[in-house]
Amino acid sequence: MNVTKALNIMKEQGFKYTAKREELLQLFSDEKRYLTAKEVLNSLQKNYPGMSVDTVYRNLAIFEEMDILEMTELEGEMHFRFSCSTTAHHHHLICLECGKTREIETCPMDWLNENVDGGFEVTGHKFEIYGMCAECKRTKQKEAAHV
Amino acid sequence: MNVTKALNIMKEQGFKYTAKREELLQLFSDEKRYLTAKEVLNSLQKNYPGMSVDTVYRNLAIFEEMDILEMTELEGEMHFRFSCSTTAHHHHLICLECGKTREIETCPMDWLNENVDGGFEVTGHKFEIYGMCAECKRTKQKEAAHV
DNA sequence: AAAACAATTAGGAATCGTTACGATTTATTG
DNA sequence: CAATAAATCGTAACGATTCCTAATTGTTTT
Known part of the structure; x- marks a missing residue:
């Protein structure tokens, strides 16, 4: 976009x-x-x-x-x-410090769709991986060193 | 519990x-x-x-x-x-109508952990499947029939 | 380029979920 | 049963989001 x-x-x-x-x-x-x-x-x-x-x-x-x-x-x-x-469906690695993301191509629903049903109608899903990106990690370490 | x-x-x-x-x-x-x-x-x-x-x-x-x-x-x-x-790590199918859930044993992180790193420190993740359970679906259909 | 129209906006009030607080009550321990 | 610390009530405060109305602005038509 x-x-x-x-x-x-x-x-x-x-x-x-x-x-x-x-x-x-x-x-x-x-x-x-x-x-x-x-x-x-x-x-x-x-x-x-x-x-x-x-x-x-x-x-x-x-x-x-x-x-x-x-x-x-x-x-x-x-x-x-x-x-x-990428127009394709995807998910994100999300840095909770700065909000930066990285795309993941794989979607867990690809594996699960088949086993799920049993009357349950799937309307959506959320798969997000949270953490800290390399950059924010470096910044944090520097801050810690100055204390 | x-x-x-x-x-x-x-x-x-x-x-x-x-x-x-x-x-x-x-x-x-x-x-x-x-x-x-x-x-x-x-x-x-x-x-x-x-x-x-x-x-x-x-x-x-x-x-x-x-x-x-x-x-x-x-x-x-x-x-x-x-x-x-189950003490083991797991995820849920969640019915957004009534809040009822069903457990899923598989966790997408099992597949991804290896490919993720690159300096990104994973601290958590969320995988949830949303939809409507069989029971709520029946209730909704009955309601619709009475309109 | 001016008029007419509908969409957009500012500003603030209202709402909703959640947290914080001081005064009072209650469960626990000896 | 008295002392103490924890739990509770009632309400106020809070932050994020939504709602409202009058005023403004972008667009279309003439």
């Missing part, structure tokens, strides 16, 4: 162009990681001091419906990121 | 016995499914009208720390259930 493509999808779906929407998309293009609504708000308020929370949540929601953003819930908060370029 | 065993663990850890705690445990023993804090509160308030939310959340938290209860976050809310009898 990229900003231009996202803006096109937006137009096609009948949504209006606004500078704020473009900047929001640009933010996700720059930060390739999960962001909270608050982080988005804080970032956009640098250029648009009066920006309201409502605007952020509303736009995050519509972009998610258009599959421009991916959403997941981490530690009780909604987190958003630009949809991965 | 069962009520007696849970009460013993509680004692061993230096927590006091209270009738409310026993009843809370009994509730989870009866309802073998994920319950929200609110559902727990409502249920206990039948016998203890003045029961406070604080008491519910505090006890849910301590029972989870003692591994008497399992916690997961579904649709933005904490959900609790009696820990499964």
